[in-house]
Amino acid sequence: xxxxxxxxxxxxxxxxxxxxxxxxxxxxxxxxxxxxxxxxxxxxxxxxxxxxxxxxxxxxxxxxxxxxxxxxxxxxxxxxxxxxxxxxxxxxxxxxxxxxxxxxxxxxxxxxx
Amino acid sequence: xxxxxxxxxxxxxxxxxxxxxxxxxxxxxxxxxxxxxxxxxxxxxxxxxxxxxxxxxxxxxxxxxxxxxxxxxxxxxxxxxxxxxxxxxxxxxxxxxxxxxxxxxxxxxxxxxxxxxxxxxxxxxxxxxxxxxxxxxxxxxxxxxxxxxxxxxxxxxxxxxxxxxxxxxxxxxxxxxxxxxxxxxxxxxxxxxxxxxxxxxxxxxxxxxxxxxxxxxxxxxxxxxxxxxxxxxxxxxxxxxxxxxxxxxxxxxxxxxxxxxxxxxxxxxxxxxxxxxxxxxxxxxxxxxxxxxxxxxxxxxxxxxxxxxxxxxxxxxxxxxxxxxxxxxxxxxxxxxxxxxxxxxxxxxxxxxxxxxxxxxxxxxxxxxxxxxxxxxxxxxxxxxxxxxxxxxxxxxxxxxxxxxxxxxxxxxxxxxxxxxxxxxxxxxxxxxxxxxxxxxxxx
Numbered sequence: 001x002x003x004x005x006x007x008x009x010x011x012x013x014x015x016x017x018x019x020x021x022x023x024x025x026x027x028x029x030x031x032x033x034x035x036x037x038x039x040x041x042x043x044x045x046x047x048x049x050x051x052x053x054x055x056x057x058x059x060x061x062x063x064x065x066x067x068x069x070x071x072x073x074x075x076x077x078x079x080x081x082x083x084x085x086x087x088x089x090x091x092x093x094x095x096x097x098x099x100x101x102x103x104x105x106x107x108x109x110x111x112x113x
Numbered sequence: 114x115x116x117x118x119x120x121x122x123x124x125x126x127x128x129x130x131x132x133x134x135x136x137x138x139x140x141x142x143x144x145x146x147x148x149x150x151x152x153x154x155x156x157x158x159x160x161x162x163x164x165x166x167x168x169x170x171x172x173x174x175x176x177x178x179x180x181x182x183x184x185x186x187x188x189x190x191x192x193x194x195x196x197x198x199x200x201x202x203x204x205x206x207x208x209x210x211x212x213x214x215x216x217x218x219x220x221x222x223x224x225x226x227x228x229x230x231x232x233x234x235x236x237x238x239x240x241x242x243x244x245x246x247x248x249x250x251x252x253x254x255x256x257x258x259x260x261x262x263x264x265x266x267x268x269x270x271x272x273x274x275x276x277x278x279x280x281x282x283x284x285x286x287x288x289x290x291x292x293x294x295x296x297x298x299x300x301x302x303x304x305x306x307x308x309x310x311x312x313x314x315x316x317x318x319x320x321x322x323x324x325x326x327x328x329x330x331x332x333x334x335x336x337x338x339x340x341x342x343x344x345x346x347x348x349x350x351x352x353x354x355x356x357x358x359x360x361x362x363x364x365x366x367x368x369x370x371x372x373x374x375x376x377x378x379x380x381x382x383x384x385x386x387x388x389x390x391x392x393x394x395x396x397x398x399x400x401x402x403x404x405x406x407x408x409x410x411x412x413x414x415x416x417x418x419x420x421x422x423x424x425x426x427x428x429x430x431x432x433x434x435x436x437x438x439x440x441x442x443x444x445x446x447x448x449x450x451x452x453x454x455x456x457x458x459x460x461x462x463x464x465x466x467x468x469x470x471x472x473x474x475x476x477x478x479x480x481x482x483x484x485x486x487x488x489x490x491x492x493x494x495x496x497x498x499x500x501x502x503x504x505x506x507x508x509x510x511x512x513x514x515x516x517x518x519x520x521x522x523x524x525x526x527x528x529x530x531x532x533x534x535x536x537x538x539x540x541x542x543x544x545x546x547x548x549x550x551x552x553x554x555x556x557x
Contacts, residue, residue: 047447048401049337049448
């Protein structure tokens with residue numbers, strides 16, 4: 001079992017969700033987050049003072065998958081979030097030790113799907 | 114100052130002067146009785162001016178960080194309540210009773226509203242109680258304007274004490290000099306200084322005191338890099354819209370009658386504000402390649418401030434110049450002057466109210482025209498350069514009084530209570546540390 005965390009541009013969320021849907025990956029948790037990468041954000045003007053870039057809005061999705069679904073999950077996220085511009089985001093993959101379905105108390109791979 | 118306001122002292126004290134004024138404004142003469150139309154308009158205007166303080170609360174509240182929004186709203190509501198009670202007990206009398214201390218303030222004749230009746234006030238056609246409550250709304254918003262200068266770092270207890278004393282020791286004397294019929298050395302209104310609705314009394318007074326407060330308090334932690342962005346610009350826009358709306362009561366209501374002068378003040382107020390909003394937006398567009406919303410609403414408020422002393426005396430075309438000029442000078446103050454001098458006037462009370470207020474007072478001496486309804490005074494551009502000097506004197510008196518008395522008050526309060534919250538409290542935010550509340554929740 002793997003735990004996939006992807007952080008990317010908020011305007012790409014609908015594209016990523018559509019791609020995941022196509023691969024029949026339905027279970028996703030989405031959060032609004034703030035962050036910045038090497039691009040350091042966009043300068044804003046408040047009351048006519050130009051201010052250096054600060055943290056930017058990003059979106060974070062988290063998906064638990066069985067190993068055989070890992071590659072298509074990653075492919076779907078990349079396809080949806082890729083623009084080729086700086087700041088497209090990152091995907092992190094972690095090993096997942098355990099998963100419990102609260103309704104039935106099932107555990108392991110069967111509990112993920 | 115409107116002629117109606119000039120005749121405010123009780124008839125016994127004014128003698129011959131009032132007879133002249135009555136002859137000059139026939140509308141006011143009607144048997145010396147109450148006029149229903151005038152009374153209705155000033156009643157509505159009083160409610161409009163009241164609305165400006167909650168509007169200001171949202172204008173300022175939207176511009177601070179989310180951890181301090183309630184403290185701003187609370188400070189504005191403090192003014193709504195505390196200033197009302199002080200006004201009824203002492204303030205109205207100090208501003209509008211016959212001279213005491215050689216004209217420095219009004220005396221105690223109207224303490225606790227003794228002698229303030231439902232009979233026509235002075236040479237007006239509205240009841241004395243209505244004049245009192247209309248003026249009371251001005252006494253509420255003027256100290257509230259200063260909230261923006263010491264936002265995000267001043268102790269609430271110190272604010273209560275400062276605001277209350279400021280009303281009685283700064284606002285009331287200046288209101289007395291300009292509108293209260295002060296004689297002698299302080300008689301700015303008697304000198305012929307024009308301040309239709311409060312450019313000196315309200316805006317210069319609050320703006321200069323705000324600058325003094327921000328200098329004495331010192332900068333916020335992290336200023337200027339991490340005190341931005343505003344946490345809710347739509348609140349600030351809502352507040353500005355309601356301020357614009359309420360300002361019609363402030364300015365057109367200051368005619369104290371439903372007459373041509375009120376209409377002129379209404380039109381010039383509206384036109385100047387529009388011009389000022391356009392100019393600030395244009396400046397941003399040129400300098401930063403984008404017109405910003407915060408720039409446009411800041412311009413609008415600068416225009417409202419600047420037209421306040423002028424609205425009853427200038428033409429609509431003059432108002433465009435007053436409003437457009439207001440954005441130019443306030444823009445300079447906010448964008449150039451403040452960073453250069455390094456003071457942290459959090460929400461630009463001095464830049465917007467002080468500087469645009471000074472501009473408005475001077476501009477009144479430039480564009481005033483006797484062609485305006487019920488107006489007899491011309492400014493520089495209509496052949497009377499002396500008016501500019503009279504305006505400058507009123508500006509200078511107000512600046513000196515506001516700066517000196519505010520400085521002393523704040524120094525004394527600093528010794529007694531301390532002005533500033535602790536470093537930890539400032540970091541956590543005033544909502545939680547001063548008021549034990551938070552504005553927004555993250556979970557249900």
